[in-house]
Amino acid sequence: MLNDTLGINAAGHLTFDGQDTAELAKEYGTPLYLMSEDRLRYNCRLYRQSMTEGFGPDSMPLFAGKSFCLTAMYPILAEEGFGADVVSGGELYTALCAGFPADRLYFHGNGKTDREIRFGVGAGIGYFVVDSPEELEAVSDLARSMGKKQKILLRLTPGIDPHTFAQVNTGRLDCQFGVPLETGEAMAFAEQALRCPGVELVGFHCHIGSQIFSWTPFRDAADRMLRFMRDLKAKTGFVTRILNLGGGFGVRYTEYDPEVDIPASIAALAEHIKARCGEWDLAMPQLRMEPGRSIVADAGLSLYTVQALKRIEGGKNYAVVDGGMSDNPRYALYQASYTVYSANRANDPADMVCTVAGRCCESGALLQEGVSLPAPKRGDLIAMCCTGAYQYSMASNYNRVGRPPVLLLSGAGNRLIAKREEYPDLVKLDL
Numbered sequence: 529m530l531n532d533t534l535g536i537n538a539a540g541h542l543t544f545d546g547q548d549t550a551e552l553a554k555e556y557g558t559p560l561y562l563m564s565e566d567r568l569r570y571n572c573r574l575y576r577q578s579m580t581e582g583f584g585p586d587s588m589p590l591f592a593g594k595s596f597c598l599t600a601m602y603p604i605l606a607e608e609g610f611g612a613d614v615v616s617g618g619e620l621y622t623a624l625c626a627g628f629p630a631d632r633l634y635f636h637g638n639g640k641t642d643r644e645i646r647f648g649v650g651a652g653i654g655y656f657v658v659d660s661p662e663e664l665e666a667v668s669d670l671a672r673s674m675g676k677k678q679k680i681l682l683r684l685t686p687g688i689d690p691h692t693f694a695q696v697n698t699g700r701l702d703c704q705f706g707v708p709l710e711t712g713e714a715m716a717f718a719e720q721a722l723r724c725p726g727v728e729l730v731g732f733h734c735h736i737g738s739q740i741f742s743w744t745p746f747r748d749a750a751d752r753m754l755r756f757m758r759d760l761k762a763k764t765g766f767v768t769r770i771l772n773l774g775g776g777f778g779v780r781y782t783e784y785d786p787e788v789d790i791p792a793s794i795a796a797l798a799e800h801i802k803a804r805c806g807e808w809d810l811a812m813p814q815l816r817m818e819p820g821r822s823i824v825a826d827a828g829l830s831l832y833t834v835q836a837l838k839r840i841e842g843g844k845n846y847a848v849v850d851g852g853m854s855d856n857p858r859y860a861l862y863q864a865s866y867t868v869y870s871a872n873r874a875n876d877p878a879d880m881v882c883t884v885a886g887r888c889c890e891s892g893a894l895l896q897e898g899v900s901l902p903a904p905k906r907g908d909l910i911a912m913c914c915t916g917a918y919q920y921s922m923a924s925n926y927n928r929v930g931r932p933p934v935l936l937l938s939g940a941g942n943r944l945i946a947k948r949e950e951y952p953d954l955v956k957l958d959l
């Protein structure tokens with residue numbers, strides 16, 4: 529099995545977090561998202577402990593809310609000693625509704641509107657991660673007009689290629705996020721921030737991409753950021769207090785993906801950064817990292833019911849299910865790989881190679897290709913593993929298919945943390 533959250537019970541049913549997935553499907557219906565609270569907390573603790581040990585107690589992991597943003601997530605994060613990043617007024621609103629401490633929030637995003645800036649400043653959030661010179665002026669002016677001085681980090685692009693796929697590779701020069709180091713614009717950006725009266729520059733942020741399986745791209749990014757901090761200090765005397773290295777450790781979606789040793793990777797990174805700070809006479813900044821998928825991906829699993837099997841003469845076998853790109857667009861978007869198992873016949877021989885097709889009206893609306901399953905028939909249950917990240921948060925109502933519910937599996941008792949979207953919900957914004 530892909531990881532130790534999965535198993536097979538005496539009934540031949542797939543188990544997730546020790547629970548019978550076929551029974552859960554019967555009780556809650558499908559499509560259904562499952563989320564394991566234990567796994568989620570375990571992943572949080574890996575980061576929290578490794579960062580405290582490596583970087584010291586003033587470091588803090590921030591959860592990348594974009595990967596799974598539901599109110600129920602935030603009390604768990606708060607208890608686990610996390611901060612969080614938000615990238616929109618909607619994510620900010622969600623975190624605040626959940627009572628998450630505003631001063632632990634970092635407001636990201638390259639297209640913040642004045643309304644969102646006012647909302648963030650007014651809510652007293654910890655930091656804006658400012659993405660452009662225009663935004664810098666706007667945050668400064670709006671904060672001043674509200675009688676506040678807003679703490680900020682500046683998002684810089686260090687020009688590192690982490691060799692991940694293009695859609696999740698964000699640290700290159702030619703990208704729509706941040707201000708590049710290599711062209712000299714970052715220095716001008718920092719000097720502009722030091723002159724802006726409505727903001728207090730505290731530090732810098734970079735995010736080089738996602739699904740990164742080695743710590744060395746982070747080391748290379750950190751080197752460039754630290755060199756920049758050194759140059760800025762020499763030029764202006766400014767001492768950087770926070771360095772945020774973004775998110776991105778990879779997760780095992782399939783058995784072909786390597787496993788990242790997060791504690792060892794963070795320890796190696798911490799050693800390197802401490803050594804560089806010593807060498808370049810820099811005060812050790814407070815470190816932030818922003819894991820998203822490595823917190824929630826393997827804590828999630830999705831269940832579908834097969835509606836039909838289409839065996840195309842000379843072509844593929846399509847197992848058509850009751851969900852699709854409306855609840856998980858990642859395969860349609862960038863051919864994201866997942867591991868798929870039969871949930872109700874987990875011991876049967878996986879003797880048919882299938883394409884798992886969604887129900888949405890797009891020929892590219894597949895969920896996965898080339899998966900081996902016991903020849904599926906109507907009513908069979910299919911489980912897609914490691915779906916906790918960028919799935920619920922990317923779900924849509926395409927074809928007016930309602931979003932599935934999310935069931936949090938917990939030793940203290942399972943509970944729904946998002947309801948199934950029903951027909952009345954689908955028309956509630958229509959005028």
Ligand SMILES: Cc1ncc(COP(=O)(O)O)c(C=O)c1O
Pocket residue numbers: 592595613636698735737738739774775776777818819820821822917
């Ligand atoms: C700025 C920023 N931080 C953190 C993340 C989280 O990345 P991951 O989910 O791969 O850990 C992302 C992902 O897009 C991001 O853009």
